[in-house]
Amino acid sequence: MTELTQEQGKVQLISWRNPAVRSVVYQIVSVVLVGFAAYTIFQNTVANLTKRGIASGFSFLNIESGFAISEVMPVPMLEPGFVSFISSIFLGLIAAFVLHKWVTRKGKTVGGDYRLVLLTIFFIFVVPAITYLLTNHIFVTETYSEASSYGLGLVTGVFNTIKMSILGCILATIIGFFVGIARLSSNWLVAKLAETYVEIIRNIPVLLQIFFWYFAVIRTLPMVRESINFFDVFIINNRGIYLPDPTPLPGFHPFLIALFVACVGVYFRLRHVKAVQDLTGRQLPVLFPSIAILIVFPGLVWMGLGAPVELSYPKLTGFNFTGGLNPSPEYAAMLMGLSIYHGSQIAEIVRSGIQAVSTGQKEAARALGLRGGFVMRLVVIPQAMRVIIPPLTSQYLGVTKNSSLGVAIGFPELVSVGGTILNQSGQAIEIIGITMAVYLAASLMISVFMNWYNEKMKLVER
């Protein structure tokens, strides 16, 4: 730095004309404003809460709730068994990550050596599986009941949210890809039908659709005695849907292991196919052998173990069906509403993703002599997926967030359970805070994934 600029700096240091000064002043002012607002709010809130006799803090989470939740499941407690299982998952992931970093540092890839691949599989899958087998008998689970605490209620709510979101995302994806591809069909009628579906569904509020499925469809289904009954296997009435429930028998774990081994087998067969192609150029068949491996080996094990799953069918006992898998009417309505609505959004994403691949790309591939399937596999899909995946993940986040609409029809997910607790305990700030924190954590995880994906997939440009 020369003397001159230093001089100038000195002159301007205290002047309003100095951008740096302005910037500092602006920032101080905004901090003061925000701080003042926060302070006022805090003061008022404390005063209001004292007046109503509500003690702030999270101790209310241990209070017995006294209300019932219609859908509950065993929730694992943070006891040594479960904690070690969870930690084994993380440790496995960390080990795999370290391995990956170490190998890349040496200028190789994990995929390059089958022993490294096996090691990674061991870390990610086998380690947690073994830990599970060793510890699952000391898992302590609790199932929510009226005598349970508010805290357990909230956790049950979170589990219901997860249960809702996962299946909702899967179904919405299936619908979305199906309809999105149909919109591009060469069959005019099919394309128009798909377009009609999308245009109708996405212009109607999802809450209205959920109400429709719940109040107008599911609740008006026949009563128990007039249930729609498909061979006593599949029963529909206004109490919900009844499906056969698979119950694992003793030989089930070996079967799962066989299935896992088959998956690993398919992976290694794909590696083999690639290696053969790289070496000789010969293209071995992929699809049917893979299906054969996936079906035949686990199938043999299944039969050898004497079909280690028992299906329990719904039975009419008294005034109700019992047994079997029975998603509640609320769950069914939420699932239909969310998957159909978000399916229409995903359809648009899929369509525009595929259309984003220019015809020039396809023509170039065809001019090279690639056949239809290869054009799709090598040129269209890789490019379309880059366009599709980021908005698709935000749809998944949307499904998760919209599962909170369960509060409107009494599906006991997080917001719904939180609302009940809020009404009973008056701990508004804590409960809304917890709810928001859970959703924020989910959003954060998804956006971390998205940043990673975008970084990885970014097309290199000048």
Add this chain to the structure above:
Amino acid sequence: MSGEIIGAVPPLEAGPPKMNIGVVGWIRMNLFNTWYNSILTVLSLSLIYYTVTSLLNWGVRLARFTGVKPEDCQGIDGACWPVISDNWAFFMVGTYPYELRWRPLMALLVVVALIMLAVWPRIRRMRLYQLAWLVSPIVIFIIIKGSDTFGLSQVDTRHWGGVMLTVILSVVGIVFAFPIGLMLALGRRSRMPVINILCVGYIEMIRGVPLITVLFMSSIMLPLFFPEGFNLDKVLRAQIGIIMFAAAYQAEVVRGGLQGVDRGQEEAAMALGLSYWQSMVLIVLPQALKIVIPTMVSSAISLLKDTSLVVIIGLFDLLGIANLVLANPIWLGKMFETYVFVAAIYWVMCFSMSRYARRLEIRFSAGDR
């Protein structure tokens, strides 16, 4: 191998081969070009036939249109449309006092008149007309809410409802969210760390949580934030929640536009000696906002749909009125009619807006070339 390998070609008829043109050609090419497309066509046709006939049977052939008495609907298989016609005013304005219903109607007329006048470009450019638009929200508010100075009796917001409330919540939501969103977007681009963190934090927090939690916050937590005795109206609280929510999304929309404007524009403006605010207001924002108008219409559509969540906090917007009507024992079981009708209203509003957005998009992309 030399010379010609092709012998004589049969003489040609004029014009393209018949099977490729005209209605028949079109049907062959688009519906029956392969065997599986033929199967799909037949399947689709039967699906369409089944849907359309059952809808027509339910909604028209077997339906009751007049018959004001609900009992007339008993024992029919079709729709019972009196549930709509009898509750029409209810769907439109909620429980707004019967003898004052001319006031929302008048508000509607004001808006329609202003929109109609926009047809003439000459009027559109008149100062007076633009001024009328600017003051119209205040006028409409006074007409609907009432004001003692103008001799209009006050109507409590408890009685606001139906389409009127839905439209108010969304329009006011967008109008107020926009400037806040704009500020947030500028703040997010700012190089001042404090301002940047505040804005990013706000935007990402709101976008990370469901709207219903924001509505809970504004309807339950907000009263706790104010001193004792300070009463915020229920509709107003919901409106604040909607504005807070929409502002974060508007901020992202505007940010998209700002990113679409070449950095060079800002640098050029600075080089001309314009200040930050001058360069923003005169150079950058006009370009950025023009790019994002279609996206902004889409986010307005989302907001319109999202306002339906206010039912959960006990307001009677269009969807809330539907539930209220259905709760009336007289109209018990008329769920299909009610929900289909309400869905149709939402659909018409959203679909027309989305078509408008698409038209703008096409016009803008044509203008760019």
Add this chain to the structure above:
Amino acid sequence: MGSKRAGNNNEIMIEIRQMNKWFGNFQALKEINLTVRRQEVVVICGPSGSGKSTLIRTINRLEEHQQGRIFVEGTELTNDLKNIEIIRKEVGMVFQQFNLFPHLTVRNNIMMAPIWVRKLPRSEAMKIANELLERVGIPEQADKYPGQLSGGQQQRVAIARSLAMQPKIMLFDEPTSALDPEMIKEVLDVMRELAEQGMTMLVVTHEMGFAREVADRMIFMDAGHIVEEASPKIFFSKPKEERTKLFLSQILHH
């Protein structure tokens, strides 16, 4: 001209007889008759919309013709997918917009067809790619992505990608139209070299200098017709048709 190159073979590579093509009711190609022999370089020119692109795109079935017959190396183009496959292996094509695959590196762009169509081992495909990159003069760009290259470099990669199929015929659809002037030469140089090595080429271009120098035959198209067909010498000095004269005067006195 043809005489510059070794061997003047008479074998017919492309034979088009009385071919007509419609887009709906609009006739884009009318009564096209065209024969291209081995090692010939045919340059097609004509005003915009005259059907040049459509003509060369029918040769590898990117467009379907409705009447007449097209033979490529003795195989007729019909709806038979087998034939189309055979012909596409013989015919390479270079587009105005390059159409490189943006998600693959330059080398992988070139290796795609050898691996998936010619079913070569990876090492061999790699060797081919490296040789071709050498040949078009950009071996150092092999591991970059198309988006990182200049237009001229991209078009040279596109040429290399087509050559990797070892085609007997190359189609060029205005390969230099999307390029900045200083990059045109590097692409034309590659094409010129290709012609000298005896490739059969069908080139749509408005680069008349290139045409004069390299073409064995000029074809002028207008409104879907082949209006004039002549050797470059005659074509540029004394064209027969009025429309050709008009076109040439417009394009040359620019």
